[in-house]
Structures are given as structure tokens and as C-alpha cells.
Amino acid sequence: MTLIDLANPTRFLALTARVLPWLAAATVLLLAIGLYQAALAPDDYQQGATVKIMFIHVPNAWLSMFVWGVMSIASLGTLVWRHPLADVAAKAAAPIGAAFTFLALLTGSLWGRPMWGTYWEWDARLTSVLILFLMYLGLMALWRAVDDPSRAARAAAVLTLVGALNLPIIKFSVDWWNTLHQPASVMRMGGSALDKSFLIPLLVMAIAFTLLFVTLHLAAMRNEILRRRVRSLQMMQASRVAFSSEMGAGARGHNASNEVGAA
């Protein structure tokens, strides 16, 4: 099976049926390893045990942006290449990305209270991530508001690509504005500032959450393809009913005119 074959939804469904159990098993295994390593990680000399929130907060924060990136590439697929699965991928990813963004905000808030003394601060990083969350919700509302999937796909693709401008703002907000949120410490020039005892569990958790996203995304795409099949079959059923009732009315009209003629 080549990559181009995946443009066919039936072949895509066959692939997901084969791949999903393995992906789910790998996700569970890596999550278990990551959580075990996170539990054994030492306390930070400044933050104490609250540093353990990092292992759940940072992967969710990364994924909140990564999922929007995936949706942006899918949107290009919708607008430029008109790939039949591109809008399916974008639509299926939105609720998952919204969930990860919500978790990033919530766990960040729970980390911020003991470390900064406040649950929330309107600083650049927090505000731009909140905007990302609102954009996810807006996109999901847009998908629901437009009944025709192809029209909804084009509108959502434009909104997604415009929203992608927020990603560099989120990433570099801590460098551009000197605010409460700490600067980048994992992915930065000159290497990570984290000790290996924190960095390794963090990377394992990040890979585990990425696998979780891939698994959930493929499963949600499968659901979306099935939903579209249900919709097209329902439309076929409705057109059959309309056709048969039209035929019935035509036959009744024909009989009536015969009767009038006979009279």
C-alpha cells in the first residue's frame, strides 16, 4: 500500500483497522514507562515535588500546538490538493487538540498557584494559549454550524491557516515579552537546561502523548468517514422516498385525468 492509496477512504479504513491495536498497545506501554519514571524523578531543588506536574503539563502544551500544526497541513491539503481525507483529518483532530490545550491550561494553572502564587496571569504565553483554546472551540462550532461537509471544510481550512499565525506567537512569546512565564528550557539554543533525571521522563511522556494523539486521531478519522457514509446513505434514502412519492403522486394525477377524460 503506497501513500497515495490512502486517499481512498476504504483503504484508509483497512489500514487503521490493522494499525490501531498496535498503536494503542505502544501508547499504553510508553505511558506506563513515562509515569513510572515521572514517579521516580527526584524533587527539584527550587520547586520541590511540584516539578512532577511538568511531566503532564509540557507534553499537553506541546501537543496543543502540534495538533494545530497537523490541522494546518491538513487544511493545505483541503484548499490546495483537495485530498479527500484532508478535511476528515482536520475535523477529527480539533476536539483532541482542544482537550490537550484545556489540559495544558489547567495543569499550568495548578502548577502556577504554588510556584507563582496565582492560578492565572494575563501574560503573553498564557493569553496566547487561551486564544488557541478558544480558536479550537470556534473551529468545532464552525464544523457544526455548516451542514455541507465540503463547504464547512473550506471555511474551516481558511480559519485554521489564519489561526496558525498564533503558533509562533505562542512559541516565542516568552522570548519577545519578559513576563511571568519562564523562558524555553527544553528546546533552546545551546541544548536543554534540564537535568537528565527530568529530561528523559519528560521526553518519554512527550512521545507517549504524541502516540496517544496519533491513536485517537486515526480512530476519530475512522468515525468521521463512517459518519459521512451514514449521511450519504441517508440522503440516498431520502431521495428514494421523494422519488417514490413523486411517482405515486404522478400516477394518482394520471388516473384522475383519465377519470375526468372518461367522464
Place this chain on the structure above:
Amino acid sequence: MIMSLGPYASFIVTSYAAAAVVVAILIGWIVLDYRNQTQRLRELEERGITRRSGRSAMDAS
């Protein structure tokens, strides 16, 4: 275990619990949605509504 998390144990435990709950809700929603869609497809096919290709709408699903 929770005692060893220090004075902020409630913040740490709440973070992990929230992540577990949200991920569980996501998984549950996707599984229920899959069951719902396959059930609706089955009902339509039982009524004789099939794809123009003649294949079952649940092919490879």
C-alpha cells in the same frame, strides 16, 4: 506516596487526575461514536440502503 509529594501534593494529584479524566472522556467519546456510527450504518443497510458500488458501507471498518 502522596505524603512524599510534600505540601503541594493536592496540586500534583489533581493535575494527573484531571489528565486521566479528560483522556478517559476522549477515549469514551471516540468509542461510543464508533459504536453509534456502525449501528446506524447497519440499520440503513438492513433497510436495503447500500452504497452505489454495492459494497457494504462498513467495509474495512
